[in-house]
Amino acid sequence: MLAGKHILLIIGGGIAAFKSLDLIRRLRELGAEVTPVLTRAGEEFVTPLSVSALAGKKVFRDLFDLGDEAEMGHIQLSRVADLLVVAPATADLMAKMAQGHANDLASTLLLATDTPVMIAPAMNVRMWDHSATQRNLERLKQDGITVVGPNEGDMACGEYGPGRMAEPMEIVSAIEAHLSDGPLNGKRILVTSGPTHEPIDPVRYIANRSSGAQGTAIARALAALGAEVIFVTGPADVPPPDGVQVIRVQTAQQMLDAARAALPVDAGIFAAAVADWRVDGASDRKLKKSKDGLPTLSFAENPDILKTISQMEKGRPPLVVGFAAETNDVIDNATAKRARKGCDWIVANDVSPETGIMGGTENAVTLITSDGAEDWPRMNKKAVAEKLAARIAQALG
Known part of the structure; x- marks a missing residue:
């Protein structure tokens, strides 16, 4: 719950501004006090009256409003909140934040604050993918800004891709996690999850039976603490949890790129079932039957994500946790994998067909650390995730 918490909400100028109205309502239902700041561009999409009515408070709009300055100067306004939230965070607002501009009330508040800041980006997919926006995003992450979303989907402009603002309840969940008094408050953790799909041609791919359930449960348990x-997921059956930054990928190379881009983090949890191989030179056309017989596929080794991150000379997370899905000699194989990859912990599980674990609802794991092997009883994946999250909190404490 957010009872007694004070949120300063900056509403940027984009079609997603309409979601900010629902966000205000949801926050107030949970007991939060919301002070709204509406940019000039934001007023093109939602009215000050509607924002004020939902917030139950005056809307701040102008840096040079003498009445506002007399009542509460912009410096004080920027510091009395428990959290500053920018939703939607447009490309323009992100650029101002990254470069330290202060030419309107919103950007001045963001530059003057000593309060944590969270942004929910929203923009056209081309704007989001632009190198300038991505540079600004990395700068903001390095400055300690929390990022929620964006999601992938249909855009108001008719295009499809990443750039949709996270849904209000996703932002609420992220706010709750950020303001919680949990043991992982202030920690940034990367989780990979799900399978990867390695294309053979435009309609066929190599994959595995991972559902993504365990990785999703781990991400949810960490957020709850x-x-x-930062949740990097392949095309999993299980939907991602609320309140985390979701990055969707298809291939092992894309997952590695996303993991690198998420750094620095306090811990990396590599729960994804990454394909070991890919087709070398996947066809850009559907392979057809022919009188010449079956097509011949050549394979190439995929990048080793766990090993790459574990053995980084600069920027390696303080805690790196890998997973080992084994069908035989589980502890021996997992112990050898830990040494070979260079990670700190390995979570080993027996996925031989008779266990029913791969794609199932339960897991029976052994935690391999420098202290040896620790067997955990078979339990549902939620319980495994909560126990692992507690151990991570202890290690990072």
């Missing part, structure tokens, strides 16, 4: 979670 207050962590900022």
Whole structure:
């Protein structure tokens, strides 16, 4: 719950501004006090009256409003909140934040604050993918800004891709996690999850039976303890949890690129079932039957994500946790994998067909650390995730 918490909400100028109205309502239902700041561009999409009515408070709009300055100067306004939230965070607002501009009330508040800041980006997919926006995003992450979203989907402009603002309840969940008093509050953790799909041609791919359930449960458990979670997921059956930054990928190379881009983090949890191989030179056309017989596929080794991150000379997370899905000699194989990859912990599980674990609802794991092997009883994946999250919190404490 957010009872007694004070949120300063900056509403940027984009079609997603309409979601900010629902966000205000949801926050107030949970007991939060919301002070709204509406940019000039934001007024093109939502009215000050509607924002004020939902917030139950005056809307701040102009840096040079003498009445506002007399009542509460912009410096004080920027510091009395428990959290500053920018939703939607447009490309323009992100650029101002990254470069330290202060030419209107919103950007001045963001530059003057000593309060944590969270942004929910929203923009056209081309704007989001632009190198300038991505540079600004990395700068903001390095400055300690928490990022929620954006999601992938249809845009108001008719295009499709990443750039949709996170849904109000996703932002609420992220706010709750950020303001919680949990042991992982202030920690930034990367979690990979799900399978990867390695294309053979435009309609066929190599994959595995991973559902993504365990990785999703781990991300949810870490967020519940207050962590900022960056969730990099392959095309999993299980939907991602609320309140985490979701990055969707298809291939192992894309997952590695996303993991690198998420750094620095306090811990990396590599729960994804990454394909070991890919087709070397996947066809850009559907392979057809022919009188010449079956097509011949050549394979290439995929990048080793766990090993790459574990053995980084600069920027390696303080805690790196890998997973080992084994069908035989589980502890021996997992112990050898830990040494070979260079990670700190390995969560080993027996996925031989008779266990029913791969794609199932339960897991029976052994935690391999420098202290040896620790067997955990078979339990549902939620319980496994909560126990692992507690151990991570202890290690990072």
